[in-house]
Amino acid sequence: MGIARALRLARGVRDSVGLDAAQRAANLAGQVGVRRSRLPPPGAAVLLVDDVVTTGATLAACRDALAAAGVAVRGAVVLCDATPEIRRVASARSGG
Numbered sequence: 552m553g554i555a556r557a558l559r560l561a562r563g564v565r566d567s568v569g570l571d572a573a574q575r576a577a578n579l580a581g582q583v584g585v586r587r588s589r590l591p592p593p594g595a596a597v598l599l600v601d602d603v604v605t606t607g608a609t610l611a612a613c614r615d616a617l618a619a620a621g622v623a624v625r626g627a628v629v630l631c632d633a634t635p636e637i638r639r640v641a642s643a644r645s646g647g
Contacts, residue, residue, distance in 0.1 A: 555597075557589040557622075558613055567608070575608035583616040590622060599627040604634060 561582040567575045591597055599613050604627075614624045 553591070555589055555591040555595075557586050557591070557620075558616060559584045559586060567605075572606035572608060575606050576611070579608055579612035583612045585616050585620040585622075587620065590620060593621075597622055597624050599624055601627060601629050603631040604629045606634065 560579075561584060564582045565578055567578060570578060597617065599610055601610055604610060610627050610629075617624055
C-alpha cells in the first residue's frame, strides 16, 4: 500500500465552513486538479482519505477529478462523519 499525493486544490477555493451542500459543491467545481506524475499505477486500488465528511462535496470533487484522469476510486476512508443524516440519527438515538 502506498500514498499517492496526486490531488491539488486550485488557488481561490474558499474555506467551506458555513457553506451548505450546494455552495460547497459549487466552490469546488473544477477546482481539484490532478498531478499526473503522482498518480497511482494503472489498476491500483484507490481509496480517498478525508478527515471529516460534512456534505461529501470534497470527496465527490476528488473522485470526479481522478475519474477524468482515468483513475477509478473504490471507496473512501473518513475519520469523522458529520453528514446531516448521521446527526439526525444520533440525535434520535440520544432522545434529542
